[in-house]
Amino acid sequence: MKSVAFIGTGLMGRPMAANVMEKGFPITVYNRTKEKTKQLVSAGARLAENPRQAAEESDVVITMLSNIEAVESVLSGEHGLIRALGKDKVFIDMSTITPAASRKFSELVEATGAKMLDAPVVGTSSVAEKGELSILVGGDPRVLDDVRDIFHAMGKFIFHVGDHGSACGMKLVVNHFISGMIGLLAEGLELSEKLGIDSSVFSNVLNTSAVKSPVYELRAPKMMAGDHATQFPIRLLVKDLNYITQTAEKVGAVMPMHSLVRDLFSLAATYGYAEQDISAIYEMFDRK
Ligand SMILES: NC(=O)c1ccc[n+]([C@@H]2O[C@H](COP(=O)([O-])OP(=O)(O)OC[C@H]3O[C@@H](n4cnc5c(N)ncnc54)[C@H](OP(=O)(O)O)[C@@H]3O)[C@@H](O)[C@H]2O)c1
CATH class of the missing domain: 1.10.1040.10 (N-(1-d-carboxylethyl)-l-norvaline Dehydrogenase; domain 2)
Structure with a gap:
């Protein structure tokens, strides 16, 4: 079973990560404000000190963050997750950002040999709790097929929209x-x-x-x-x-x-x- 890093455990990320963990995927979590990982860690998630460590320990790295600046900040720098990416890893950004920013991130990520999907969601936090989100996916459909079981832990409907950025x-x-x-x-x-x-x-x-x-x-x-x-x-x-x-x-x-x-x-x-x-x-x- 693939191991999953979940970065961003806010209103949406926490229940989404909990559902992935409940389906049996080994999970490592990171959140800028550590406090918000407490519930997940008590339920069995590993806690990473920074985004890079979370990504080093996992096959699939998911981000669920506020905005473009937040995604940029967990990707870059000495502790940025991009340093841990490479062939055989998949990076999935589920944040709501612009198609242009998502395409720019996909170029950076894919230059490491890793694959990227943009996968923003439709549904509120109560829908996320129930694991019934609609997940919109942009990127290579073969990569989507590789991680479909992880998406099914969080969502009821999964749509492949098109190329990088199209789901955003x-x-x-x-x-x-x-x-x-x-x-x-x-x-x-x-x-x-x-x-x-x-x-x-x-x-x-x-x-x-x-x-x-x-x-x-x-x-x-x-x-x-x-x-x-x-x-x-x-x-x-x-x-x-x-x-x-x-x-x-x-x-x-x-x-x-x-x-x-x-x-x-x-x-x-x-x-x-x-x-x-x-x-x-x-x-x-x-x-x-
Ligand atoms: N709420 C909804 O109903 C809903 C529905 C669909 C989609 N969305 C989208 O889903 C995404 C997450 O939403 P949410 O409701 O979970 O928001 P949220 O509760 O505000 O959580 C935002 C997350 O982003 C992190 N973050 C913000 N700025 C950061 C930075 N500069 N560096 C590192 N981490 C940073 C926050 O960390 P801290 O805890 O440290 O602040 C938190 O983990 C957003 O793009 C939103 O538009 C939300």
Whole structure:
């Protein structure tokens, strides 16, 4: 059985690593803030002192990190994992980053003889807990076949999207939809409340109409209850929205609605909602 290094045990990485370990893969973990590896280490994971050590001990190295800078920082430097890569190793970056950054990382990684896949995920931390993520994969499909059993420990659906960086592109497309849908939900709820429509009628009509969606089913009750326990923090969505802007500019995609939604969530982050769940956007309307 392949040994796996899991680097980045935050909101998403911790349950993903736990599921890989539960399926019997020997796991070594590393996280910048050591505290967040405690639960996994008590469950049997080995703890590495740095990303390089984690990669030296493993056949497959997975990163699940905030952004491009974070991936760059665990790859590079004296303790960077790239120093431990070589033929027969596979590096999988599951972070949400831009296609361009992912392609750049794949060139660095593959120059060592190792193989790389970009494999961002769709689903919140509660979906990750259940091992039911959708995993989007970019890179050589033969490499995907070699590590498919590891992906199946974390996800229900696995899609090969195309070459290096293509999965990161598809992930940004999904988050474009999610951000717009959450913005529309908050505005729809605001209008219906101002019209005096009962909240249960609002939910029932929405959930039986053509706009029915798991996005609304999960977030409408959170908005109504003011429950913004973090599943997907606004700060990460703003990061993705900026990545969408950069990527759209690069390929010449025209996205006027995206700009409005990006500015709305960016405003929420500056108003102090950065660490709250994306459903907290609704509360910002009350501040007007
Ligand atoms: N949350 C969701 O619902 C969701 C869903 C799908 C995809 N994603 C994507 O999945 C990725 C991880 O998200 P998350 O929710 O797990 O975020 P998170 O809880 O904030 O975890 C981020 C991880 O990145 C590490 N990190 C950040 N900057 C670093 C740096 N400069 N050097 C080394 N490590 C660094 C953090 O380490 P520390 O603990 O030391 O800060 C932590 O391990 C992101 O790309 C996000 O966009 C999230």
